[in-house]
Amino acid sequence: MTFKELEARLKELESLPSMKGNSSIPKALEEAGFSRRDFMKWAGAMTAFLALPASFTPMVARAAELTDRVPVIWLHMAECTGCSESLLRSDTPTIDSLIFDYISLEYHETVMAASGWQAEENLESAIEKYKGNYFLMVEGGIPVGETENYLTIGAHAKTGRQIATEACNNAKAILAIGTCSSFGGIQAAHPNPSNAKPLHKITNKEVINVPGCPPSEKNIVGNVLQFLLFGKPALDVYNRPKWAYGLRIHDLCERRGHFDAGEFVEHFGDEGAKNGYCLYKVGCKGPYTFNNCSRERFNQHTSWPIQAGHGCIGCSEPNFWDTMQPFEKPLASHQFNSVFGGLGSDAMADKIGIGVLCLTGVAIAAHAAIATMKKGNEE
Amino acid sequence: MSQKIIVDPITRIEGHLRVEVVVDENNVVKEAYSGSTLWRGIEVIVKGRDPRDAGFLTQRICGVCTFSHYKAGIVAVENALGITPPLNALLTRTLMNSALFLHDHIVHFYQLHALDWVDIVSALSADVKKASDLAFTFTPNPYATGADKLLEVQKRVKTFVDKGNLGPFANAYYGHPTYRLSPEENLIALSHYLECLRVQRIIAQCMAIFGAKNPHPQSLTVGGVTCIMDLLSPARMGEYLEKFKEVADFVNRAYYPDLIMAGKKYATEASVVNDVGVPNLFTFKEFQLGANEWLFESGIIKNGDLSKVYEVEEDKITEEATHSWYKNDAPLHPYDGETEPNYTGLVDGESIDHHGKVVKTKNFNTAGKYSWIKAPRYDGEAMQVGPLANIAVNYVKGNKYVVPVVDEFLKVTGLPITAVLSTLGRTATRCIEAKVIADNALTAFNNLVENLKTDQSTCAPYVIDPNKEYKGRYMGHVPRGTLSHWCRIKNGVIENWQAVVPSTWNASPKDSKGKGGSYEECLIGLKIADVKQPLEIIRKIHSYDPCIACAVHVMDTKGNNLSEYKVSVNV
Ligand code: SF4
Ligand code: SF4
Numbered sequence: 001m002t003f004k005e006l007e008a009r010l011k012e013l014e015s016l017p018s019m020k021g022n023s024s025i026p027k028a029l030e031e032a033g034f035s036r037r038d039f040m041k042w043a044g045a046m047t048a049f050l051a052l053p054a055s056f057t058p059m060v061a062r063a064a065e066l067t068d069r070v071p072v073i074w075l076h077m078a079e080c081t082g083c084s085e086s087l088l089r090s091d092t093p094t095i096d097s098l099i100f101d102y103i104s105l106e107y108h109e110t111v112m113a114a115s116g117w118q119a120e121e122n123l124e125s126a127i128e129k130y131k132g133n134y135f136l137m138v139e140g141g142i143p144v145g146e147t148e149n150y151l152t153i154g155a156h157a158k159t160g161r162q163i164a165t166e167a168c169n170n171a172k173a174i175l176a177i178g179t180c181s182s183f184g185g186i187q188a189a190h191p192n193p194s195n196a197k198p199l200h201k202i203t204n205k206e207v208i209n210v211p212g213c214p215p216s217e218k219n220i221v222g223n224v225l226q227f228l229l230f231g232k233p234a235l236d237v238y239n240r241p242k243w244a245y246g247l248r249i250h251d252l253c254e255r256r257g258h259f260d261a262g263e264f265v266e267h268f269g270d271e272g273a274k275n276g277y278c279l280y281k282v283g284c285k286g287p288y289t290f291n292n293c294s295r296e297r298f299n300q301h302t303s304w305p306i307q308a309g310h311g312c313i314g315c316s317e318p319n320f321w322d323t324m325q326p327f328e329k330p331l332a333s334h335q336f337n338s339v340f341g342g343l344g345s346d347a348m349a350d351k352i353g354i355g356v357l358c359l360t361g362v363a364i365a366a367h368a369a370i371a372t373m374k375k376g377n378e379e
Numbered sequence: 380m381s382q383k384i385i386v387d388p389i390t391r392i393e394g395h396l397r398v399e400v401v402v403d404e405n406n407v408v409k410e411a412y413s414g415s416t417l418w419r420g421i422e423v424i425v426k427g428r429d430p431r432d433a434g435f436l437t438q439r440i441c442g443v444c445t446f447s448h449y450k451a452g453i454v455a456v457e458n459a460l461g462i463t464p465p466l467n468a469l470l471t472r473t474l475m476n477s478a479l480f481l482h483d484h485i486v487h488f489y490q491l492h493a494l495d496w497v498d499i500v501s502a503l504s505a506d507v508k509k510a511s512d513l514a515f516t517f518t519p520n521p522y523a524t525g526a527d528k529l530l531e532v533q534k535r536v537k538t539f540v541d542k543g544n545l546g547p548f549a550n551a552y553y554g555h556p557t558y559r560l561s562p563e564e565n566l567i568a569l570s571h572y573l574e575c576l577r578v579q580r581i582i583a584q585c586m587a588i589f590g591a592k593n594p595h596p597q598s599l600t601v602g603g604v605t606c607i608m609d610l611l612s613p614a615r616m617g618e619y620l621e622k623f624k625e626v627a628d629f630v631n632r633a634y635y636p637d638l639i640m641a642g643k644k645y646a647t648e649a650s651v652v653n654d655v656g657v658p659n660l661f662t663f664k665e666f667q668l669g670a671n672e673w674l675f676e677s678g679i680i681k682n683g684d685l686s687k688v689y690e691v692e693e694d695k696i697t698e699e700a701t702h703s704w705y706k707n708d709a710p711l712h713p714y715d716g717e718t719e720p721n722y723t724g725l726v727d728g729e730s731i732d733h734h735g736k737v738v739k740t741k742n743f744n745t746a747g748k749y750s751w752i753k754a755p756r757y758d759g760e761a762m763q764v765g766p767l768a769n770i771a772v773n774y775v776k777g778n779k780y781v782v783p784v785v786d787e788f789l790k791v792t793g794l795p796i797t798a799v800l801s802t803l804g805r806t807a808t809r810c811i812e813a814k815v816i817a818d819n820a821l822t823a824f825n826n827l828v829e830n831l832k833t834d835q836s837t838c839a840p841y842v843i844d845p846n847k848e849y850k851g852r853y854m855g856h857v858p859r860g861t862l863s864h865w866c867r868i869k870n871g872v873i874e875n876w877q878a879v880v881p882s883t884w885n886a887s888p889k890d891s892k893g894k895g896g897s898y899e900e901c902l903i904g905l906k907i908a909d910v911k912q913p914l915e916i917i918r919k920i921h922s923y924d925p926c927i928a929c930a931v932h933v934m935d936t937k938g939n940n941l942s943e944y945k946v947s948v949n950v
Contacts (some may be wrong), residue, residue, distance in 0.1 A: 023515060031535065042511070076395070078419050082442020082594040088486075088576075089583050089593065109390045113494045115917050116386035117733035141419075149724060150751075151417045153395060155385045155732070157725050157741035160417075186439040193420035193720070213593055214442060268605050269838030276608055278943045298592035308591035308598040309605035320514060326429035328600065 003059075008231060010062050013228065016069040016133075019104040025065045028102065039064075049296065050192055050222055050229075051243040062350045063228040067102045070228070071134040073126055073167055074177075075331075076107040077160045078151055078187050078196050079140030083178040084110045086214040089299055090221055099221060106134070120154045123163075127170050135224070136171035138164060141187045141196030154193035163204055166377040168203035173227055175208050176200065179221060180316055189321035200239065206232070209239045212291060213315035216298050219244050238318060240290070249286035252294040257281065265309075266278045283328040285309030292315040380404055384913055385730040385740055387416070389920055391491040395779040395882040395888070396925055398916060399730075399743050400902055406910055410677075411895070411902035412743050413920070414750030418704070418720065425876045430456045430843060430868050432632040433602050433876065437864065438595055441879065441926055445594035446479040446586065447857035448878065451864040453890070455876075459603070459851025459868055460843065465836040467610065468603035469667050470827040471589050474619065476595065476666065477820035478586035481626055482579055482593075483858035484766075484813040485634055487924045489575035491569060492806065495918035496641055498558040500743045502565035503537055510563035517636035521630060523574045524567050532570045559644040582626040588619045603838035610831060616847060620824065627817035630810075642792040645803050649906070650915040651922075655800035656901030657761045658683035660768035661884070663691060665856035668822045673782055674815065675856055678772040679757070684801055688775050693854065696863070698879060702745075702888040703753045709755060710891075713865040713877040714850060723748045735911045753880050754887040755897070760864050762859025763897040770808040771799055780815050787933045796848045802901065803921040845871035857881060859926050866936065882926045898923065 023309070029039055042311065043061035047054060062222065072330065076084070084135055105111070107119075108127035114122055142160050143150040151160035170175055176182045176199040199308040200207040210223050224242060226233045233241040258264070259278040266272060266281060278284070286294070289312050297304040316326035381404075387397035395417040399915035401410040437452030438445065447732075450472060455465065465569060507529045516523035560568065583593040589606045590596025598606045599723055609615040645651050659681050678688040687930050690857055697710035706719040728742030743749035755762070762768075773781040774796075788811060849868040857860070860881030867875040887896030898920055 033529070033700075053675055058448055078417055080439050080442035082439070085442050085445065085594040090489075090579050094656050111490065112390050115388065115390045116913070119388055119390050121733065133681060141817045147720075147722075150720075150722065151395065152725070155387055155738075155740040157387075157416070186424065186436065187419040189436075192422065193423045194418055196419070213439065216592075250841075266836065268600050269603060269607060269836060269841075273605065273607050273837075274611065274835070299584045299587040300580070301777075302587040302589045303609075305591040305597040308589065308596075308609060309607055310591065310597045311601065313597065321424070326432050327435055328431050329429075341548065 004041050006056075006059050008057065009229070009270065010066065013063075013066045013069050016194045018068045019071060019308040024066060025099075025102050028088055040113060046222070046225065049218060052227060052247070056229075059229060063225050064099060066228060067099045067224070068104070070224075071104045071106050071126065071130045072137060072140065073106050073123065073134050073171075074137045075164055075167060076109050077138060077140030077142045077164060077181065078186070078194065079178065079180050081110060081139070082214040083139040083180075083220070084108070086217050087220050088217075099224070103135075103224070106130070117155065122134070123167075129165060131170045133172050134170075135227070136167050136174045136180045138167075138174070139177050140203055141184045141194075143187075143201065144197050144202060145195050146282065147193075164199065165202055168199070168205050168207075171205070173231075174199070174203070174205055174207070175223060175227075177210050178215060178285050179211040179213045179320070182211040182240075183318040185213065186321055189319070208233070208235065208241060209238060210244075211238075211316040211318075215316070216293065216296060218296050219292070236290070240316070243319055244292050245290045247290065247292065247295075247318065249289045249291055249294050249306070253286055253306060254287040255306060256295065268309070279306060279309070281312040281330060282311055283326065283330060285314035285317075285320075285324045286312040286325070288324070288331070289314040289320075381409060382737070382910070383728065383730045383742065384907070384910055384916070385742065386913055386916055389917065389925065391494070391921060395599070395667060395919070397743070398920060399745075400896070400905075400913075400916065402907060402910065406907045408902050408905045408907065410745075411899040412745050412749060412888070413896070413898040414888060415752045415886070418722075418751040420720075422876045422878060425873055427872050430459070430866070430871075430873055432797070433866065433873060434599055434601070435597075436709070437876075439879065440880075442594045443926060444479060444483055445476055446560050446590070446596060446860050448864070449596065449599055449859075450476070450861055451853040451855070451878070454853035455793075455851050455864040455866045457839075457851070458553070458853065459842050459849035460837045461773050461849075461851075462602060462841045464603040464839050466670060466830050467827060467834065468837050469652040469663055470669075470830070471604045471606065471610065471837075472599070473667050473820065473823040474827070475586050475590050475825070477623070477816050478593075480584050480816050480858050481630065481813055482582045482586070483924075484576050485580050485626075485630065487858075488634060488637075488806070489572045490579075490811065491924070492921045493572055495914065495921055496558070496645070496806075497560060497565050497568040497572070498553055498555070499536065499565065500540065500553040501562045502569045503533060503538045503540065503556070503562075505533065505546060505566035506689075507533065507566070510566045510766055512796065513563050513921075514567050514636070517639050518630050518632055521636065522625055522633035523570050525556070529566055529570055532573060533566060533713050535573075536569065537926035538921055539769070552563050555912055556610060556908045556919075557650055559648055560641065564640055564644070568637055571637055572631065574633060578626055578629045581622050583728055585619055585622050585626070588615055588622075591749075600838065602841055603836075605837070606864055607835070607837045610827070610837070616824075616828065620821070623821065623824075630813050630817040635814050636808055639788070639791055642788070642794065642803065642807055646792065646798070649787055650908075651802040651918065652798065652899045653762075653800075654802055654905065655683055658800065658895035659757070659760050659762045660771050661691070661757060661762040661764050661852045661861050661898070662769040662772045663856050663861045666820065666823070668819070668895060669826045669831040672822075674819055675769055675773055675775055676778060679762075680768070680772055680775065682759075685771065685775050686770055691854075693852070693863075696879060697757065697759075698753045698755045698883075699890055700753050701747075701752050701891040702748050704751065708891065710759075713852075713879055714875075715869065716875075716877045718863075721748070725749075731910050733911050750886075750888040752883050752886050752888060754890045755884050756770070756890060760889060761890070761896055761900075762861075763885050764881045765805065766812040766860075767805045768856075768860060770811050770858055776801075780819050781811070783825075784811050784814055784818075802919045802922045817827065830883055841911050843868070848874075858926050860884065881928075882923070885923050886925060898925075
């Protein structure tokens with residue numbers, strides 16, 4: 001996207017009425033003790049986080065200032081609320097959380113004050129009032145078919161599918177937050193007893209998937225900014241924004257040197273574990289998983305699974321509960337369902353992991369193989 | 380003439396919960412029904428898988444108590460295999476658990492429960508100076524209640540209210556006649572509400588230091604923990620210590636004083652006192668502090684009799700499904716649980732809506748099945764679990780960590796010990812539990828540091844013999860009460876899994892004898908001031924900190940074909 005197009009997009013946003021009356025994000029920041037300089041510093045960091053060139057910093061700052069034009073409806077379907085909890089971890093007193101203060105969160109069951117009839121009324125009036133203009137964020141899988149009524153909400157017992165479809169129909173943009181709404185998640189794992197489906201299976205409208213179980217707070221906030229900047233961001237074959245899901249965990253892993261040197265943890269708690277060796281042999285799925293955890297970590301950079309000595313379990317990949325198990329063994333040696341239906345990536349993984357070490361060429365070949373397979377699998 | 384009130388969705392909880400009550404012409408609740416309206420079936424999904432993966436799957440039962448089911452899933456397998464993790468691993472789990480409890484309790488009190496006690500709109504008319512002075516009457520060192528701070532809070536909220544778009548705070552029960560705090564008290568609580576948003580991130584980091592992330596940490600493994608590098612790093616350990624102390628300080632200087640403030644005012648509000656719900660209390664030991672020491676002990680109190688504690692007999696636990704959407708109704712022990720979904724749906728009915736009009740609705744079929752939650756019973760009796768049960772049992776047992784805190788709280792508020800058995804008591808004991816943890820959990824930290832000097836083991840070895848059958852369980856206390864997971868392993872894979880969770884005990888529907896769980900029982904007799912704004916119902920239900928996704932599960936899938944799972948496909 002060119003600067004000009006971006007300019008036009010931000011202008012368009014600017015022309016929308018602010019939902020925060022006479023106050024603005026810059027003013028709120030000032031009240032919360034942020035100088036313009038702090039704010040631009042944050043915008044610079046965010047620009048890097050969004051994998052944009054530094055020249056975009058002023059644009060990111062402007063997009064952040066325009067979050068007060070965006071009404072948001074957040075729905076809970078069949079889920080564990082982990083994604084909402086993740087959002088709650090968005091850091092304050094830095095600017096991320098202020099952005100969520102500034103978005104007008106019209107409906108969110110975990111935080112909203114109203115219950116029962118009053119809650120339903122909030123949802124209905126938000127859909128009506130902001131028809132065609134609100135962001136829809138959905139957490140959780142959605143039971144459909146004969147088991148559709150395994151999830152009902154409200155005094156009229158509308159099903160989750162009905163509510164989600166209706167909210168989708170009138171939304172300006174739709175984000176599936178978490179692996180459950182992106183790909184079905186845990187409840188859709190075999191044998192999927194409630195017949196839970198991802199959001200994109202119940203609506204014809206385009207859904208941007210922000211998977212992860214749960215996604216990091218940064219990926220949730222970042223995708224809102226991304227959307228403000230670009231509208232629809234560049235997506236991969238699974239409709240994941242490329243800026244966040246473009247690289248494998250393995251590509252930037254802090255233990256990668258040990259992988260290349262053939263130094264592995266053989267058992268949790270052994271000498272290799274104390275020395276931070278590669279976790280491939282105890283089941284790490286980093287080579288098959290596309291996400292930015294190795295770069296961004298969690299909880300304000302506190303840690304991430306591989307730092308804490310456990311392998312990646314592949315939580316941002318479609319059907320990972322079935323394809324990546326068992327989580328503590330390399331894919332090739334497991335005795336259960338195999339990844340990508342056993343299309344050959346198992347064998348490939350074993351080659352990169354244990355067989356032909358140090359041959360970056362093979363690792364790249366595996367990467368390419370996975371990417372092609374994904375294209376092939378796309379529906 | 381009796382009328383029905385339906386509250387669905389109950390918001391500010393985890394999961395999908397509906398409550399229906401029948402009130403008489405004086406708006407007094409005559410009958411109450413609580414039920415969950417979502418089923419996910421995680422126990423079905425766990426079956427046939429590698430036992431080492433169970434913890435990861437069960438963790439996704441709930442993203443709020445995001446460590447509880449993880450630990451339970453791992454410990455049940457360890458118990459089945461007959462292994463005990465090294466002390467370092469056990470104490471690390473205690474440190475992660477302490478972070479979870481503190482996170483859960485403060486977020487519950489401020490973000491999920493406070494709006495039931497605190498009227499935000501009223502805080503706008505507070506006298507800032509008076510409020511600042513008042514804070515000193517609840518603690519010698521108040522937290523974030525200086526006049527300048529309170530002025531800023533007031534300004535921030537005023538801008539918000541003035542613009543006329545309340546966002547998530549819209550359409551709440553402001554001005555409700557059962558709110559008891561003065562504008563100044565409301566303002567103090569509001570300041571802490573905002574502070575809590577910041578503090579909860581710090582305690583989440585405490586979990587992430589050893590657990591990789593929060594929610595859904597990823598460093599437990601059957602046999603121990605994987606975070607050996609963090610344990611051996613003085614910088615990492617120091618980080619935990621500093622952050623933990625910062626949050627413990629918030630508990631002592633904000634949460635606890637706010638509780639005293641609310642305790643005094645609400646002690647005379649009829650809708651929150653003298654409503655014990657189910658009077659049988661059940662808790663289980665948790666928080667290993669050293670090789671043989673626990674912070675909280677197990678026990679059972681029967682019929683609200685605070686003079687005697689009974690030992691827990693695990694064989695006496697059963698679950699039944701007379702009023703739950705599952706097939707076999709008979710009470711069975713969790714190791715032998717049998718459940719298959721049998722959704723019979725809702726029926727046509729009516730309810731009063733938020734305008735006071737009677738409208739057509741879909742209602743529970745209260746004569747038949749009406750919830751995805753089963754009815755667990757102990758020796759045939761319903762039980763109440765949670766901080767209330769935990770603190771009451773430990774108080775009666777004379778627990779040295781619990782007794783002084785409870786005595787002090789009763790002295791300051793002038794409440795009798797029996798006041799614990801109420802909605803107010805449920806909210807108060809949660810804070811007391813948080814304080815006991817904040818003040819004592821670092822004993823585990825110190826013992827861990829001491830032990831690491833001579834022993835650096837973090838994982839116990841084990842083998843899973845495919846020719847052997849195993850069974851094992853986890854029992855313990857989590858933020859919402861007593862949790863147990865029960866598993867059987869056969870052919871090297873999970874044959875059966877069952878979780879009997881806190882919210883199942885408390886939110887249980889009626890059993891075959893017509894006896895309900897604690898949510899239902901505590902609502903009976905409640906007088907509702909305004910049927911259009913049933914705040915009293917929400918307040919009572921919130922006092923349990925409902926976690927409904929975790930209450931909804933299936934234990935056995937007799938009839939489900941899981942054989943494809945057991946095929947070994949070696950590519
Ligand atoms: S994606 Fe994960 S965290 Fe989010 S709702 Fe699903 S199970 Fe919970
Ligand atoms: S296999 Fe896992 S631990 Fe090893 S380098 Fe790759 S991502 Fe890191």
